[in-house]
Amino acid sequence: MSYLQDLYQEIILDHNKRPRNCGKLDCATCQANGYNPLCGDKITIYLRLEGDRVQECTFEGNGCAISTASASLMTEIIKGKTIDEVKELFERFHDLVTGQEELDELKTGLGKLQALAGVREFPMRVKCATLAWHTLNAALRSEETPVSTE
């Protein structure tokens, strides 16, 4: 049960139940759609950039607890960060959930995102945790084609 408790931590369940920054952002400067064909998760990320800084980020869609909580946490943490900072954060987050690095090396600066470290024990769920981030990347590149985790 302990791996499961690590995966479905209180903060994950909370962000799944009450996702933050959920909804359409009318004043978005860019947006992108993401899709995970494995489980049918769909997400749209809306971004309002000023210069190279993220002023606002929201998301819409439906997905599992991991994917919803990850999206919710992401929209909180990237607010106010520059595009370069966001990209660096994604790389570190990716390492966190895929188990690329020792946990202790990664934890600094990841804040609440650490709650998703439990995903590394569930390789089938990595795509759930990273869908929002991949879609965010696409929005930053202002791609028009939907991204897919496949």
Added chain:
Amino acid sequence: MVPSESALAVPGLDANTIPLDVYRIREDFPLLKREVHGKPLVYLDNAATTQKPQAVLDALMEAYSGYYSNIHRGVHWLSQQATTAHEQARRKVKEFLNARHEREIVFTRNATESINLVASSYGRAFLREGDEILISALEHHANIVPWQLIGEEKGLKLRVIPMNDAGELLLDEYPRMLTEKTKFVALSHLSNALGTINPVKEMIRQAHERGIPVLVDGAQSAPHLKVDVRDLDCDFFVFSGHKLFGPTGIGVLFGKEKWLDRMPPYQGGGDMIHYVSFEKTYFNEIPYKFEAGTPHIAGAIGLGAAIDYVRAIGMDAIAAHEHELLEYATQVVSQYPEVRIVGTAKNKAGVLSFLIGEIHPHDIGTILDQEGVAIRTGHHCAQPVMDRLGIPATARASFAFYNTKEEIDILGKSIQKVLEVFR
């Protein structure tokens, strides 16, 4: 209403059906003895693929270590042995489906390839621009996409028999959709996503009244119900070996001789020819015309062993046991008010699709897996079914004859666990 299907075992109704001994049967399946995450495996993903009995594993081993060789062309002893075993497997398939002749049995990779073969070959020969193909709202992607591909090439229109919220086809609509433009009907026998058993015998009769041939996708029905292609009178019937307790990579296309004879080859190569010159090639007779290249020899032999195995148990006994499991599982999961069963057709086989409150099926699947319970979550390659029901996905438990009521109790307790995690 549609009369009862004599081609189907009406589960549990045949008083002569001898109940199967599930605990003895489980001994035949090495994989069922293993543990997952420190718990006994409860394998409830049989609609995706099935586990293999020792008899099938032995047949594969024997084929490769005892008499393996290429078939049909060799004059040497091994080749004759392998050819005999391969063609014996074809005879077993013929008997299993009650086809008229082995000529009507084409070996393919799987049900998907069988449908692609028909769509491509029948489509090229017989379908013209403006023709309509009729499928149902319950189809697996395998019985949608091949028709879209040939449809695009030939300018065909794909029409869809609608279904109700329970997952039953609207049989009043169906005859009205059979028009003079309808040139082919392709129907799922048993829905992989919802478990609905479609009354294909009656639907075939109605199509035939208008001279329209019918393909039945039996990927889910062949392993779980008694199938008689002569009684159904279907023009084509397809299934996969791996869902019938046989190896992967081997599937079957049954086709009436009158069609297979007139259909052009699907692929070109060795074995499918009678005579080749650079000017002209004369094709082999059926079924070899449709079997280009060295086939999955051991796979066919393994499938033959799987057919022997299920026939020894008896398809009626299998259908009755699985029906009992479905009814029991329906009761067990219904104890939880949060559980909603998706697919409540009156005539249903061993597939239980469900949702738990607002919890995403993917989360359900992960938690059940930690309890050793293997189920499938997602759209089950039937996205149009999910769209029709307005849901992105379901959790699906699907049963085989080796499953027990104790396993369903474990499924029930695991659902409790899901509710605890997401309380």
